Amino acid sequence: MTQILSSPNAPDSEIHDSIGQLYKVFTKYPSNPKMDGSPYFQEEITQWNRLVAAKPLRELSVDDLQVYYFKAMTTWGEVNDFKHFLPRIFELLAELPVDFDEWVTLSKLNYGHYQDWPDNEKSAVNRFLLVLWQKLLVEESDIVDAYFEGYFPAIANVYPDFGQMLDCWLIADNPQNSRRLAEFICRNEKKILKKQLLPGYEDMPYQGQLFFQWLRSPVVLNKLKQTVPSASYPYLAMELLPVIQQLQQPL
Numbered sequence: 001m002t003q004i005l006s007s008p009n010a011p012d013s014e015i016h017d018s019i020g021q022l023y024k025v026f027t028k029y030p031s032n033p034k035m036d037g038s039p040y041f042q043e044e045i046t047q048w049n050r051l052v053a054a055k056p057l058r059e060l061s062v063d064d065l066q067v068y069y070f071k072a073m074t075t076w077g078e079v080n081d082f083k084h085f086l087p088r089i090f091e092l093l094a095e096l097p098v099d100f101d102e103w104v105t106l107s108k109l110n111y112g113h114y115q116d117w118p119d120n121e122k123s124a125v126n127r128f129l130l131v132l133w134q135k136l137l138v139e140e141s142d143i144v145d146a147y148f149e150g151y152f153p154a155i156a157n158v159y160p161d162f163g164q165m166l167d168c169w170l171i172a173d174n175p176q177n178s179r180r181l182a183e184f185i186c187r188n189e190k191k192i193l194k195k196q197l198l199p200g201y202e203d204m205p206y207q208g209q210l211f212f213q214w215l216r217s218p219v220v221l222n223k224l225k226q227t228v229p230s231a232s233y234p235y236l237a238m239e240l241l242p243v244i245q246q247l248q249q250p251l
Contacts, residue, residue, distance in 0.1 A: 018128040022087035025124040029084040038075035061098045078110045101199045102154040109158045129159045137172040148180045153200030162207045166214050178243035182227040186239045
């Protein structure tokens with residue numbers, strides 16, 4: 001399993017290295033200019049194939065891949081085709097683009113049964129996922145603030161060790177990750193506290209139960225109590241107080 005980073009400055013270089021590893025591991029999967037598609041898209045498939053084959057992989061943009069990432073494997077191409085594009089799609093995803101839906105993008109891994117892929121491919125994917133998660137925890141950015149609520153469950157839906165993700169949250173001891181934790185709970189209070197579900201496009205009961213128990217631990221409760229509100233969420237402390245009280249109640 002990928003090692004948790006202890007340095008708050010490590011994710012930038014680790015993201016770069018993990019993407020390089022993806023390109024290296026998946027380079028054996030060539031471009032397929034004749035990918036099959038659903039019969040419903042037979043009129044468009046030739047043009048789509050031409051678009052994604054028109055440039056070298058590393059030069060494809062979000063616009064170039066906007067149709068493919070959404071339809072990959074479900075209605076366009078097969079698993080090996082997805083593996084060809086995976087390094088570039090994930091490289092773009094790490095930039096938090098507006099036009100890539102993080103849940104759809106990452107859930108392609110589950111659709112393609114990536115846990116059954118060769119070990120070196122799984123390891124490269126898992127390394128990227130964990131480093132991306134750590135970047136989201138430590139980076140001081142309005143963009144991360146805006147997209148954190150979507151990226152957290154999207155990564156949790158595919159990363160094989162949810163407990164390790166939570167460990168990262170404690171190790172990354174900085175104001176922004178404490179605030180993002182508090183905001184995520186307050187915005188999803190009913191599902192997290194009442195139903196013990198981790199919210200996403202599809203609610204996750206297993207991760208939700210682990211998350212709920214983790215939130216009740218003294219170290220996490222102390223983290224929440226020390227949360228400093230942001231200008232975009234000035235009433236956070238007021239909303240957080242009853243949440244902390246609920247978490248402290250006996251089951």
